[in-house]
Amino acid sequence: MKGMLTLTIITQRATSLNYGENIGNVSILKKLSLGDNSQITYVSDKALKYEMRKKGKEEKGWKLLDEKVKEVIENKRNKGKLDVDSFGKELIKNYEEFDLFGGLLTNLKGADGKKLELSYGDSVKRTAPVKVTYAYSISKFQGDMDFMNNIDAYNRYIKHIEQKEKQDIPQSEQHSAHYYYTIAIDLDRIGVWEGENQSEDVFSSNPIEKANRVKALLDIVRTLSRQIKGRWENLSPIFVIGGIYEIKNPFFVGCIGAKETEDGKLILDTARLIDCMNLIPEGERENTLCGILSGYFANEQEIRENLQCKSVGEVFEELKKKVEEVYAVSKA
Secondary structure: OOOEEEEEEEEOOEEOOOEEEEEOOEEEEOEEEOOOOOEEEEEOHHHHHHHHHHHHHHHHOOOOOOOOHHHHHHHHEEOOEEOHHHHHHHHHHHOHHHHHHOEEEEOOEOOOOOEOEEOOOOEEEEOOOEEEOOEEEOOOOOOOEEEOOOHHHHHHHHHHHHOOOOOOOOEEEOOEEOEEEEEEEEOOOOOEEEOOOOEEEOOOOOHHHHHHHHHHHHHHHHOOEEEEOOEEEEOOEEEEEEEEEOOOOOOOOOOOOEEEOOOOOEEEOHHHHHHHHOOOOHHHHOOOEEEEOOOOEOOHHHHHHHHOOEEHHHHHHHHHHHHHHHOOOOOO
């Protein structure tokens, strides 16, 4: 068993990362209410995975599921029936998105538009080996609003094109905060198709492909960003804790206790993290790595000493080497 790679991350400060439904001309941030009736903002797991997939395509050459999947379906048909296992293995082999983040394909149709009969079941599905939690803000939402307009563009052309007598003024909620989230990667399931009656390693003869996919994902998380409403927001880590464990548990989910000081720095509860670390079986505890970026924490020295922190970059590079060892493709 190869186990799980899990990381809990605190991001750079970012602003207004995920909006829900609009109410009139007001854009509402996604929020959760706490027990004291205060609110924090969050970024959904789907928004985070969207940015990871997009970055994978742009920077790592990942293939994402698109209309060409229909060609794969036609190639895998046999006498009007689709072999689910053969189709699933083909998707894992050729589409990093399907391998890492899974998918559910229902109501499959052939070139003639008729619904396909499947070799078993009523869909082709893959449970994601890569799980991502919501990203929660460390500071609380204070109800800030932004009244937006683009009077320059309005005066130059919008009022003439749309024949408006006055410009509409939209509003949007604003919140600037550090966020924290957890990613967990089931290393045993990367590149493995799990059918109804069989489980097959698609890359049994090429384990380096599995290692490369996981390492590429680590690179993406290390420099994650988000584009929203005309802005680039940096979601790269300023703090990270986790490692590769045989026991599959995202040990540090819910273990981040942090608050913001008046000068904008963070105070991190190291005792809470140590208690969480002590829940890891003793033989696995030494696998934990911790990384910190200088200048962001008011109690930085305490964090470095109590958690034996390295730099964030060192943690990611060490994890990439450990991934190579797990898949027995180490260059050492």
